[in-house]
Amino acid sequence: MADGAVERARSFGSAAGRYADHRPSYPDGLFDVLEEVSGVALAGARVADVGAGTGIATRLLHDRGAAVVGVEPGAAMADEFRRRHPQVPLVRGDGDRLPFASGSLDLLTYAQSWHWTDPARSGPEALRVLRPGGALAVWSNDPDTGIEWIAGQQARIEEEFGPGWYVNEHPRSQSGLEFTTRSLRWSRRIGVDAHLAKLATHSLFLVGLPGTGEFLVRERERLLRLFPGGTVAEHYVVDLRVARAGRPERPLT
Structure with missing residues (x-):
């Protein structure tokens, strides 16, 4: 990664607790679709959740019965993960050098973290650790810019x-993997201050760029004028991409 991207990737440690408190979870339907597209039943599956952060997705996989281990490179994020999810195993590592034996996993997941890898390394590493017929699943919560107020904020x-403040994904061709894609829309209602606290956990606002604090103050004033009740409906599109290992992609019907 370029120096700026490395700085942004490392910035989350300074806000690990706030990240866990304010980042959104994922809709239940995501994991039903994940099982359908990947062909991997989560209950009992050997899963690694890479770039696990504070364990938002890892815990949900665990709750669905997966034998899941989190993989996290950052010390502060790993500490927060262990504090909040002591029942879920965690190892230190990253997607470019996975700490797993070849062919040992049924499913490899990246929730909001694939873009922090080097795709020339993380793609082959994914294929190495997956068993034949296993799957790599990459997903993210993206603001739904089809909603007028969200488009305005963006x-x-x-x-x-x-442009490019919302770091999300590599161009797909860089990884050498063929993905099947599904999208799920969902929303949550939260207070304006909680929404801004969530926004402040994105890397753009964590690396100390001039003007970010002032922007959040102005944005609060705008949102309270737009939503005088103090509550906003955040709308998201979950972009789920799945690549199968050792067998052709299954076409969507």
């Missing part, structure tokens, strides 16, 4: 700090 951030 435009203001880009106008202030430039």
Whole structure:
């Protein structure tokens, strides 16, 4: 990764507790679709959740019965993971050098973290650790810009700090993997201050760029004018991409 991307990738440790408190979870339907597309039943499956952070997705996989282990490179995020999910195993590592034997996993997951890897390494590593017929699943919660107020907020951030602030994914061709894609829409209602606290856990706001604090103050004023009751409905699109190991992709019907 370029120096700027490395700095942003490392920035989450400074906000591990806030990240766990304010980042959204994932809808229950995601894991039903994941099982359908991947062909892997989660109950009893050998799963590694890479870039696990504070364990938001890892815990959900554990709750679905997966024999899941979190993989996290950052010390502060790993500490927060262990504090909140002491029943879920965690190892230190990253997607470019997975600490697993070849062919040992049924499913490899990246929730909001695939873009922090080097795809020239993480793609082959995924194929190495998966058993034939296993699957790599990559997903993220993306703001639904089909919603007017969310599109406006995204435009203001880009106008202030430039395009590409919302780091999400590598171009798919870089990984050498063939993905099947599904999208799920969902929403949650939270207070304006909670929404801004969530926004402040994104790397753009953690690396100390000039003007980010002032932007959040102005954004609070705008949102309270737009939502005088103090509550917003955050809308998300979960972009799920699944690549199968050792057998052709199953076409969607």
